[in-house]
């Protein structure tokens with residue numbers, strides 16, 4: 001049955017959801033507080049690029065936009081760790097050639113999604129934001145009007161007004177848990193004729209403990225660079241406001257990157273600071289006519305590259321449920337019981353991944369762990385896949401992946417203790433241990449790795 005659906009937020013998740021709903025014949029109205037992003041040059045300091053992985057790719061396919069992956073992204077096949085001592089350590093992401101990530105400009109993707117949503121009938125209202133929401137009378141109030149709704153979707157990001165209003169209605173306090181880490185976007189321009197000055201197919205990572213630098217390629221030969229620092233530590237972007245300090249920081253810790261950034265000082269001083277946190281919200285829906293999706297429901301830190309991907313997975317989940325012709329109430333109930341647990345799992349895995357990025361990535365023990373794991377994964381892909389592979393290249397529920405993480409870690413560490421070096425591990429013995437510990441978990445959860453990775 002065709003419904004009238006009001007979405008608050010025309011970001012990545014709200015726009016993608018609008019496409020899928022409009023294609024299913026629903027009347028979709030989207031209210032976005034900012035001006036139309038397609039009219040703006042991409043806002044300074046916020047043109048962050050993102051990686052799309054399996055869950056994002058599936059949602060793009062669901063709305064008929066899989067061509068974006070081929071036409072608008074740069075393949076990212078591994079990470080290149082640049083250590084303090086100047087060494088480079090390449091860590092491939094996947095163990096098979098078709099397993100890689102896709103880097104895309106957030107602004108460009110957002111523009112494409114809004115245009116597609118309009119094309120299939122969704123109506124966008126820019127510079128329109130709720131000042132309050134009456135959940136009893138099913139009405140959104142803005143500065144200028146009162147808008148009744150039938151179904152309301154809160155897709156207005158980590159600092160969601162719809163979430164705040166809903167929690168206020170329930171008498172519950174809103175909670176965004178700070179990581180205590182802030183970030184600043186910087187930039188490496190392209191070389192002559194749009195050439196890439198460093199490997200375009202790697203995520204470049206400079207782990208330095210309490211701070212780190214990351215660079216990801218754009219289609220035009222440039223790189224978006226992000227500096228993350230710990231609030232209150234010796235190196236804290238909030239305390240750096242002079243050219244001298246910026247150059248000193250980069251000369252000491254990121255000299256190779258510094259050479260590639262002619263506008264370092266200007267970008268540093270002009271671009272805003274971003275702050276990272278985890279949205280802790282138990283109430284995603286009233287199981288009737290209101291639901292939160294994407295960052296509004298489960299905002300997370302970006303270190304697993306899964307914020308947008310998990311938000312897109314919310315959309316895929318809802319599309320699949322709506323196609324069963326169940327009532328909205330029933331769909332929202334299922335979403336709340338299944339997807340909320342997955343949201344929680346990826347939030348926690350993303351927090352754990354922060355330490356991998358900032359501290360462990362360049363550490364010899366960690367490198368050995370990864371090498372051992374990849375050797376086992378390659379030998380028995382139908383029996384063992386790393387949690388990174390499952391998160392990034394399959395649609396296996398985040399919750400399941402998190403539930404077997406410790407078992408996997410114990411298994412690899414045990415093999416390393418017994419055999420010392422990754423290449424000396426007795427694979428037959430590893431297989432025996434997998435069959436005893438991990439295989440029963442996969443069977444219980446009805447997960448067949450050979451099918452999950454053949455998408």
Ligand SMILES: Cc1cc2nc3c(=O)[nH]c(=O)nc-3n(C[C@H](O)[C@H](O)[C@H](O)COP(=O)(O)OP(=O)(O)OC[C@H]3O[C@@H](n4cnc5c(N)ncnc54)[C@H](O)[C@@H]3O)c2cc1C
Pocket residue numbers: 008009010011012013014031032033034048049050051052128129130155156157158159160161162183226274293294295296302304305306307308309310311
């Ligand atoms: C540095 C960094 C790197 C990241 N890298 C990745 C990555 O590689 N891969 C990945 O999957 N994710 C990544 N993420 C996370 C990703 O950006 C978010 O998860 C994603 O943007 C969430 O989409 P959303 O539509 O839910 O929210 P948003 O993108 O925040 O969109 C919300 C929209 O709602 C609008 N809005 C806000 N308030 C109101 C209001 N009151 N009324 C109306 N409209 C409103 C906003 O203007 C915005 O357009 C990264 C995040 C950061 C910070």
